[in-house]
Amino acid sequence: MTTSVLAAPPAPATATPGLKSLWLDILKNIEPKLQRSQFITWFKDTMALGLEEGTLVIGLPLPMYLNWHMEHYRTMTVESARAVDERVRHIIYKVDVGLKDNPDRTFDLLECFPEQRRRKLPGKQEVKLAEGLISKILTPRYMLENFVVGSNNRLAHAACSAVAMQPGGKYNPLFLYGGVGLGKTHLLQATGNAILKQSPKATVVYTTTEDFTNQVIEAMLHQKMDQLRNRYRRVDVLIIDDVQFLANKERTQEEFFHTFNALYEERKQIIISADRPPKELQLEDRLISRFERGMIADVSSPDYETRLAILTEKAQEYEIFMDKNVLQFIAEHVTKNVRELEGTLMQAVAQFELEQRMPTVKSIADIMRKLNKDPHEEEEVIGFAMDAKRQPTFQEVLEAVSRYYSVSVQDMIGASRVREILIPRQIVMYLGKKHLRLSYVRLGELFSNRDHTTVMNACKKIDTNLQNDALLLREMRAIEQELKMA
Ligand code: ADP
Ligand code: MG
16 A cells, blocks of 8 residues: 655745744643633734844734733743743734734634633632623632631621621622631622522622723723623622722723612612721722722731631531641731631641641641741731740750751751851750750859850850741741740
8 A cells, every 4th residue: 555645845944834833832821820701802813923133022902902011921931832832932912903813823812711621729710690790700719707717807897797698788888808818808808608599599700800800891892881781780799809900991990880789779688898997098089989988897907816726627628637736826826817827728738638747836836837828917916925935954055956857966066167057056055054054154164164255155146036027037036845844
């Protein structure tokens, strides 16, 4: 049997096919990083137009895409392009109106990226309600019942519970504010969940300000503003998260203002969150005064007991057993933000699953060191609890430090001057002085007959460094905990 081979046609002189497939690869890299609606809206009718000396020229179909891409997608696009083709070092944008609605030159994103391919990210899924309304799916895990109440969030929780009992009642709108990771989204979604539980037929829309903005922009682009307005006016409960992001978005603010009024007039419940109180938002005055009409409640950082209660609750939720000392240690050290608190716990769980060993205070301290969170936070918070509950022996201190830094006891008390030994040795001296109340002279003797001034300088140095070296402070704290000296 013979095979006839047809000669391939000569490659076209232009680089277009190569660029097209390069762009498709880059789009494939970008797509999972964005919400689908954003991806389709902003990457439709785009194309790579050239690649020269490391600079990739990206064509955009309309001038209005330019700012948006520069502001929102530039970094991500460069990263994706570099990941796909290492020749790319920079990108520049070029508006090319010939790309608009030109299927010969661009990809049909809906076809190239069919919906079912979408990677489902938790908390990001959307649900289509009646009449084209879109809401994020409420995370069932966020409930009013599993929200730990402390003095930092009591009012907010009570207000949410009241709204859940009687939407559109006294507390309308309900405005929650507070810093990141303190439970606003949890409370907002929990309230939505509770309302739906009672009235499964209610139209509850939960949206982020970012999504709402995208919907407004999309409607503007396709001249479908009226449709969008009508849709939102059919909502029973509108929950909108992080309205601080409405700043500088005049058109979206305007739409939101009208939607707000329409719903408010009909006594529909509106629940809003932001990172600061209404007065401090950089929004139109008329919006701010609307926000101030109802109930305003803040969430702030939880105190130690609440942090511990939250950790205990989360540990139960995730069905993980963790030693009380470990939970206490986390609660003591991660203080500002519940998300971080939860994150540290999850790291501990991951470590347990990987290594099949129970987290200890030391392993948690290691995790925190790796996460190396905001050092200022630790500095303020860790502080020293001076009172020794039990006096460990000098030998125990030596061994604990030796274990912690993986250096030998012999090296520490010996003559070595290498850096890795120096700090652990100084730490033992410091602990010996502080907790065991040994004199500088005695400590000098214990360290191969060193001069007492050496010990004194070491202790001073550690003392000074502890003032501004958060990492050292945390390590010291971990060692003290391990020795039950803290
Ligand atoms: P925010 O929206 O204020 O940035 P989130 O609501 O996303 O914060 O909270 C971050 C995480 O912390 C969530 O997993 C949430 O469940 C949890 N969380 C915050 N506060 C509490 C609390 N009081 N009880 C239980 N979990 C909480
Ligand atoms: Mg949030």
